[in-house]
Amino acid sequence: MSSVRTTHKNKTAATFLALTLGWGGVHRMLLGGARDPLALLHLGAVAATLVLLALLPRANIFYPLLPIIVSAIAGCIEALVIGLMPDEQFDARYNVGSSRQSDSQWPLALLLVTTMLVGTTVLIATMSRLFDLLYTGGAYG
Known part of the structure; x- marks a missing residue:
């Protein structure tokens, strides 16, 4: 008979990772493993940013960085979702x-x-910044 041992996942640590490294999906890897689809989506945003930086060297830096900025905003939303989840619900889902x-x-x-x-x-x-670039062509900075 084998018992399933699971490491205890810390809600505060997951929230901290979502805030600081949410753009890379590190918190999703902590909670769901390396094959978590949302973690891979965050990594895809990082890859898209690197590709855009290589392909568009003369473009305004905001455009190539947009995928990783959106991923960082999603990481902040996920930090709020994880942090505001009741402890009992967090344990039932991840522990x-x-x-x-x-x-x-x-x-x-x-x-x-x-x-x-x-x-x-x-x-x-x-x-x-997006509205400035789209509507004025960057006239305000």
């Missing part, structure tokens, strides 16, 4: 075979506030 239970503390709240600050700033800045 099925673990004997430990998640117990989120105040660092998670600080991460969520930071995520809101960073995520909204990046989103508003991206929208502003």
Whole structure:
């Protein structure tokens, strides 16, 4: 008889990874493994950015970086989803075979506030720059 051992996944660590390295899908690899489809989608955005940087060396830098910026915004949204998920639901989804239970503390709240600050700033800045480039041709910077 073999018992299934699962490492306990930390909700605060997953939220931190989604905030800092969400553009690369590292948090998805922690939670779902290296074959997670959303992690591969994040990696595809990184690859698309590298290809666009190589193919469009004279283009405005904003356009080739757009896939990774969108991936970073998605990472911030995923950080909020993971961080705001109740501990019981997180354990039922990601810690099925673990004997430990998640117990989120105040660092998670600080991460969520930071995520809101960073995520909204990046989103508003991206929208502003995109509209500037599309409607004025970059006349404002």
